[in-house]
Amino acid sequence: MSEKVKKRTLINDIASHLEVSIATVSLVLNGKAKQSRISDAVAQRVLAYVEEVGYKPNQLAKSLRTGKTHVIGLVVEDISNPFFATVAWMIEKQAFERGYRIIYCSTDNNTEKTRELISMFQEQHVDGYIIVPAESIEKQITGILRAHTPLVLFDRYLPDLPTNYIVVDGKRGTYEATQHLLAQGFSKIAFVTTDSLQIQMEERLQGYAMALAEHQLPQTVKRVAVTKDTNAIIADIQRFIQANAQCDAIIFSTNYLSIYGLEAISHLALRIPDDLAVISYDDHDLFRLYTPAITVIAQPVESIAKNVIDILLEELKHHSDKAPLPMQHVVLSPTLIVRKSSLRSAATAATGPKKAVASKK
Amino acid sequence: MSEKVKKRTLINDIASHLEVSIATVSLVLNGKAKQSRISDAVAQRVLAYVEEVGYKPNQLAKSLRTGKTHVIGLVVEDISNPFFATVAWMIEKQAFERGYRIIYCSTDNNTEKTRELISMFQEQHVDGYIIVPAESIEKQITGILRAHTPLVLFDRYLPDLPTNYIVVDGKRGTYEATQHLLAQGFSKIAFVTTDSLQIQMEERLQGYAMALAEHQLPQTVKRVAVTKDTNAIIADIQRFIQANAQCDAIIFSTNYLSIYGLEAISHLALRIPDDLAVISYDDHDLFRLYTPAITVIAQPVESIAKNVIDILLEELKHHSDKAPLPMQHVVLSPTLIVRKSSLRSAATAATGPKKAVASKK
DNA sequence: AGCACGAGCTAAATGGTTTTAGGTGTTCTA
DNA sequence: TAGAACACCTAAAACCATTTAGCTCGTGCT
Numbered sequence: 001m002s003e004k005v006k007k008r009t010l011i012n013d014i015a016s017h018l019e020v021s022i023a024t025v026s027l028v029l030n031g032k033a034k035q036s037r038i039s040d041a042v043a044q045r046v047l048a049y050v051e052e053v054g055y056k057p058n059q060l061a062k063s064l065r066t067g068k069t070h071v072i073g074l075v076v077e078d079i080s081n082p083f084f085a086t087v088a089w090m091i092e093k094q095a096f097e098r099g100y101r102i103i104y105c106s107t108d109n110n111t112e113k114t115r116e117l118i119s120m121f122q123e124q125h126v127d128g129y130i131i132v133p134a135e136s137i138e139k140q141i142t143g144i145l146r147a148h149t150p151l152v153l154f155d156r157y158l159p160d161l162p163t164n165y166i167v168v169d170g171k172r173g174t175y176e177a178t179q180h181l182l183a184q185g186f187s188k189i190a191f192v193t194t195d196s197l198q199i200q201m202e203e204r205l206q207g208y209a210m211a212l213a214e215h216q217l218p219q220t221v222k223r224v225a226v227t228k229d230t231n232a233i234i235a236d237i238q239r240f241i242q243a244n245a246q247c248d249a250i251i252f253s254t255n256y257l258s259i260y261g262l263e264a265i266s267h268l269a270l271r272i273p274d275d276l277a278v279i280s281y282d283d284h285d286l287f288r289l290y291t292p293a294i295t296v297i298a299q300p301v302e303s304i305a306k307n308v309i310d311i312l313l314e315e316l317k318h319h320s321d322k323a324p325l326p327m328q329h330v331v332l333s334p335t336l337i338v339r340k341s342s343l344r345s346a347a348t349a350a351t352g353p354k355k356a357v358a359s360k361k
Numbered sequence: 362m363s364e365k366v367k368k369r370t371l372i373n374d375i376a377s378h379l380e381v382s383i384a385t386v387s388l389v390l391n392g393k394a395k396q397s398r399i400s401d402a403v404a405q406r407v408l409a410y411v412e413e414v415g416y417k418p419n420q421l422a423k424s425l426r427t428g429k430t431h432v433i434g435l436v437v438e439d440i441s442n443p444f445f446a447t448v449a450w451m452i453e454k455q456a457f458e459r460g461y462r463i464i465y466c467s468t469d470n471n472t473e474k475t476r477e478l479i480s481m482f483q484e485q486h487v488d489g490y491i492i493v494p495a496e497s498i499e500k501q502i503t504g505i506l507r508a509h510t511p512l513v514l515f516d517r518y519l520p521d522l523p524t525n526y527i528v529v530d531g532k533r534g535t536y537e538a539t540q541h542l543l544a545q546g547f548s549k550i551a552f553v554t555t556d557s558l559q560i561q562m563e564e565r566l567q568g569y570a571m572a573l574a575e576h577q578l579p580q581t582v583k584r585v586a587v588t589k590d591t592n593a594i595i596a597d598i599q600r601f602i603q604a605n606a607q608c609d610a611i612i613f614s615t616n617y618l619s620i621y622g623l624e625a626i627s628h629l630a631l632r633i634p635d636d637l638a639v640i641s642y643d644d645h646d647l648f649r650l651y652t653p654a655i656t657v658i659a660q661p662v663e664s665i666a667k668n669v670i671d672i673l674l675e676e677l678k679h680h681s682d683k684a685p686l687p688m689q690h691v692v693l694s695p696t697l698i699v700r701k702s703s704l705r706s707a708a709t710a711a712t713g714p715k716k717a718v719a720s721k722k
Numbered sequence: 723a724g725c726a727c728g729a730g731c732t733a734a735a736t737g738g739t740t741t742t743a744g745g746t747g748t749t750c751t752a
Numbered sequence: 753t754a755g756a757a758c759a760c761c762t763a764a765a766a767c768c769a770t771t772t773a774g775c776t777c778g779t780g781c782t
Binding site for chain 1: 772
């Protein structure tokens with residue numbers, strides 16, 4: 001029973017060793033020495049000894065007392081998706097520098113799981129939330145708002161709720177992509193999207209629809225049921241392409257749909273862009289390196305991350321203020337990055353209805 | 362001043378409403394009613410009322426008291442790398458089901474950052490650690506061991522330290538890959554790896570070296586300095602390939618090196634596999650879809666995740682036991698997935714192992 | 723001398739739970 | 753009928769910090 005118990009140093013130990021009160025130690029450690037009129041001499045002694053023994057306050061006790069955990073809950077759709085992974089990584093980095101930690105979780109766009117995660121974060125007393133909202137979670141978000149906990153949504157927003165959010169103008173992205181295809185002489189353009197009715201998906205569809213409407217061209221829209229079964233999705237897209245053989249171009253509304261789409265196209269042994277031009281909403285390593293390289297509507301990842309964390313930290317800073325900060329709504333523009341997959345090759349262009357337009361910029 | 366203050370329900374409120382002591386409520390809630398001889402009648406009343414008002418204990422207070430946070434710290438090299446992202450995702454899923462939360466962080470393989478992260482996790486009182494160790498962090502790991510906090514390493518291990526770990530037999534992977542290339546008639550095989558001397562990288566190199574030694578063939582090894590500057594890395598690989606034009610095959614020791622390598626190869630307008638066969642250690646979406654598809658040494662991601670979490674949860678379960686559990690060392694086998702990038706095409710195969718002036722078939 | 727005042731510090735309450743060592747009242751035994 | 757045995761519950765300490773109200777002293781002023 002003679003265990004050598006290595007007791008962690010407590011504030012008490014510091015205080016009794018220095019023969020001051022624990023209040024003094026705490027005040028000094030929290031930079032309140034001046035305002036509490038602790039003499040410099042004492043403050044120095046405390047600091048020196050704390051440094052010497054390497055005392056670190058127990059965060060749990062601290063959080064219990066102050067109600068602040070310095071933890072931010074980050075809820076994304078899928079952390080293994082490069083888009084979310086990159087944004088998360090940038091957010092983490094910035095937050096870390098300013099003394100906040102991030103807890104990530106993936107929702108898989110599952111409403112029930114999102115609910116659980118949010119309630120778990122509540123239990124963990126996170127100081128703030130960054131959320132990519134799944135469908136039908138207005139209630140939990142309202143809960144967060146009522147508790148006046150800082151919150152920023154991104155990638156999508158909930159139209160009925162007064163929250164901060166950062167989104168990308170997807171409508172504009174798909175509109176420009178569609179215009180680009182039309183300018184290249186493609187006219188039977190299909191749009192493949194998910195079965196989700198979430199606002200950002202609908203907007204991407206609208207951009208496409210708008211561009212075609214302007215040219216009085218018909219739309220060909222496929223809504224793919226997103227399941228765990230990758231092969232089913234690929235097969236579904238494959239059938240769609242076969243059933244719409246007249247189409248000469250496809251826009252996919254997300255990066256993972258594009259990846260499935262590329263597999264489908266490859267199974268069908270169609271050539272890109274000669275048989276079928278392709279554009280993806282959202283970039284991916286793969287698209288840069290694919291042969292041919294895939295044209296994408298790129299989201300300003302860095303800017304999204306920066307805005308998200310800036311707004312959240314701002315809220316956090318003013319959290320104790322009487323008046324709530326005004327809600328911020330940031331809409332960023334995507335960029336069309338033209339690559340081979342959407343360019344008429346010389347041979348085809350000659351036969352095409354329109355001459356190819358010069359590449360961007 | 363007439364703020365409508367919505368006080369959270371406390372255990373106190375429950376107790377006084379039911380006119381029992383808070384001890385009773387706590388015992389019932391923690392399933393200790395029987396062993397503390399609380400009557401079923403009282404237990405039922407407590408449970409019913411707790412349910413009714415939706416009382417949730419304050420986790421901070423609970424953790425402060427019990428010393429358990431039900432949080433696991435997961436430290437990986439780079440959460441945006443699909444390998445780590447996938448493993449992390451699987452671990453998170455399993456842990457969540459068993460009541461544990463995960464906090465992720467990326468080290469970027471930076472020793473200093475790893476140190477900070479581990480010490481941050483210590484401060485947060487995580488119940489256990491899952492770590493992909495960067496170089497020179499033996500000291501912090503020793504700290505964790507001394508505190509008897511459950512710990513599992515994966516992807517690599519620290520040879521001098523008695524820890525649990527799950528690794529993949531990289532030596533075997535590269536050995537088989539090299540043999541495969543030799544069997545295909547490639548004989549001037551280069552190996553591109555990082556400048557890190559970490560054990561898993563060294564082992565991958567050894568497998569390659571061993572296979573070549575058996576055939577008494579010379580080695581061509583390139584150690585790339587891994588920096589933030591992607592273009593520099595690509596340029597470096599590009600120069601290496603040019604300087605070793607005699608090589609007819611390359612094995613890359615990580616998935617990201619392969620990706621940079623593919624860019625380099627593409628810049629040089631070399632054809633895979635006719636001019637240069639390619640094999641990547643570690644799989645990636647990109648490699649499946651690339652043209653030609655890239656042969657890979659695939660790591661058993663699912664099995665890694667399962668072993669990691671199983672061992673950790675086991676440790677967590679027996680944590681309060683007197684005797685420590687024996688350390689577990691799991692070595693999993695990788696799988697060579699042969700794709701086009703390492704197969705002699707019919708035309709080239711005919712001309713044998715010399716570098717072909719390949720006519721495309 | 724008496725009093726106000728500021729400088730410098732501290733006692734004690736507080737945050738919300740878990741858990742141990744009893745306390746109380748009833749029934750059973752001798 | 754005393755005492756043991758038991759069933760059922762509770763008081764209070766413990767976890768470890770922050771923070772507020774207030775205490776003590778020495779000084780300066782009248």
